[in-house]
Amino acid sequence: MADRLLVLAQFYLNPLETERWNTSELGRLHRLLFSYYRDSEYSVRDILRDLSPDCGELVIRGIVFGAPVNTSRLFLKRPTSSNVCCIFNYRRASYSRFATKRAEDDDEMRAVPKVVFESNSILNSVQFVLQGTPEEDMTNTFNTNNAFQLTIFPQEDYATLQSTTLGEVLVDHNTIVEIPIQPMFFTSAKEVHGVPPHIRRCYYPEEGSRLLNQTYYSLDECLLVCRIKSMVDHCGCVSPPMGGSSLDVAFCMLPDLPCLMRWKTIWYGYNEFSFLQSKDEHLAQRQCEQCLPTCNGVSMSITTNVAPLRRTYNNTVYFTGLLKGLKNERPLAIIKLFFKLRFAQATKSQLVSTWVVLLNRFGGILSLMYGFSIVSYIEILYYLTGKGFVYIYRSLTDRKPRKRNYSLYWRELMPNGLKGPPLHN
Template sequence: MYQLSEVESNYRRLFKDFLRNSYISGLKPLLLHSPVQYAKALWLAFLAVIVVWTHIVVVNLTLEYIDQPTEIHMAPNLVHVSNSPFPAVSVCRSNMINRGLMNNYAFKIYQHQTQYEGTFANDSRYPPLDLERLTDRLMLLTNFFLNTDGKHLDIDELGQLHNLLTSYYNGSVYSVHDILRELTPDCGDLVVRGIIYGMPVNTSQLFLKRATSSGTCCIFNYRRPSYSQSPGQRELDDAEMAALPQVVFESNSILNGIQFVLQDTHQDDYTLSFLTNTAFRLQIFPQEDYATVQSNKHGEILVDHNTIVEVPIQPKFFDSSAAVRGVTPKVRRCYFPEEGRKLLNQSYYSLDECILLCRINSMLQHCGCASSPMAGTALNVSYCTLLDLPCLMKWRGIWNGFNEYPYVEQYEEGAEDASSMSQCPLCLPNCDGVNFEITSNVAPLRKAFNATGYAHGLLKSLNNDRPLSIIKLFFKLRFAQSTQMAMVGDWVVLLNRFGGILSLMYGFSIISYIEIFYYLTGKWFVLYYRECHKQKNDSNKTELDSSSLHWNE
């Protein structure tokens, strides 16, 4: 009982010594006598709340720093738009296949079927196809664009058409990519007029015809290597791209931009539309990216017939300081060029490029092949044939969650993944580069008053036998703002925040932590050791006195 009271006394003395000598504000009043009942208890509760609250703030600041140690600030200087590369511009028809070209192609296949009747070109389970049924059957090729519902895919019918096409191409694997390109008119038939910097240009020499995930499009200012399945066709496409004239954009305003006249096909040539209307689809994207919308960075503009659409484009530059390189990509949430190229093992990196390759890998995992117009790359992969269409349709449902625009809306409830980004967690934006902010202004285009067509201007001598539209693209402003990501939130700044919060609330500092640690360990151990040593000496002294007394007796 005596020893327990002694220990309690030591603890009390240690605690009072801490309150008396500590530099933490608000502790010494706990030693003073107060006539008010429970005053010390209330004051202690108040101090406890302040201490807990400030340390919660400190922990949150630490977690925020661990999650994102960088801060973005706007650079004070402006950059002239002449330093910005003008983006690529893709124009796509709503009509995915031209009826006249499809009829001609079907007739060639029909002649081949008739010539080689009785061979493996004809499936024994089905009679030979007549020309009309063959034309309808060939429309199954549009499912490779992966924007159709994929209904009524009969395995036997697909097998018969597969054998027929294989026979037509001399037993080799037929290129769905090149067939679909062949069934779309040339770009000169779509983009009929053009003006750049006020000077007329030959649009057939400026646009490249490329198959994309939603149709075959004509692309201006494109610098992406060909992704045809045929090596010979790739060489021709790359040579055609290399021969394109370099267009340099020096300033803003409509007069210093580009203007194109679009002319759609006749209604009789329509077969299957991507959308419910007949509008052209206009896509703006970086020159080397695949021509489709995969991230929310760039958008798609619908250009209705008989309209004039102005598209002001505002570039926004961004870069990162050298200090940011010391932070991992997962923390800074972006890749520098060499990091992105290493990740994809190729010479070009962008967020859309990363998502594209992620999508190809997903197709390969599910079906063992990739849809050729959707692959968008000349990688050495296995391309899907008609026999793989059912699997591609199932893959599309898994990837898109049965939602055609996952980059705009959330997936339906119950889908396996929430977005392309969640399916491709390694894909991050670039740390350096330029983005484009796109808007559009639409005005109606009046029709020609007589059969001879328009009398002057860009539309001179054109008539309204086929629907017309005009697009005008230009830089919105002469100067663009630059954004730099810099390391302004390092550990020194974090330490300053800690010191400011703790010292403002109760004069707390790093020394205070050491002081608390000292009283809980070192000083307590010394007092405990002294008390034990004292008790031992007292015990020895008592035994000695007792034995001496007994000896005297």
């Protein structure tokens, strides 16, 4: 039965996932889960979370600013678009489809103490010990290696792993990884607000809220909503791990899984026979051009310093440090998070000039280098167009017969009314 439940992992948005069961087997498993939940709708998202290991089994120890902490109270287990993750310092409301479950998750989140980073010293950093799952565990993995996957994202964003804009780190087993974090603040002046978003390439909070029709906006949030709309256009429902509590959408069940698998082939663009797709199928492959970053906010720059973790011998234990009393029976890793510097860089976008000032400066540069002005361009156009037009018009309208007995310059040399001498051959 556990092997058949692994088919639920296909609801994750891993691009290279292959089908596990045919349509008839999915229908039988759907009816089984439907009857297990007393002929009511079942939540694939909650089932995936209940089947995954607890955070206390993954993050076994921790130190926050030099003081030991209970990691089970600091980490929340939440399903993401790619897996069920243990999330630290999370402040997003629950996105379960059931009201009672959302209330439980929100109460659990409020009970978690909030950690505020204040120091850039590695001695006062946030440190955690990660422990791998045993070999007999049937946890489904999608990476080619067995490394721990660490993702850094804002507190209020949906914990997505495909479109994160901050950073993702793979932590190998039996290593010590130091992760210095450097924030960079960016703001925009009031004059920039008058420039259209497609020109300044960013959104202010009120513009992003109107775009997503919700109070919170970020680039990751916009990409999430874009993918959800693409799923609804193609399959009429959304994958359960992706749906947010604020979105009134239908969640896909097991019978809808083949359509989601087809959607992934179109969205990620690895179908070898794309020329056979109909026009309607291209609705799934959206480009999300409307998703832009925020004009005011903060971005994080992360780096990693990796060192090997000394292993114990003859089944002994560690005697000092954060690993005191632990063995190497299962793979371990140590994570250290701290600020890199005591200061942070801040940038501000300002409106340098309008189109009138830019045109004035452009003309000034040309006049300085070439002796040109805007009037010079008008004169050139006049000589190229108006002068030739006038010459052609006069040549067509002048019908007076010309005298062949006078030279070309005779009229200009002799006064008016005087006749010159006749010319002889």
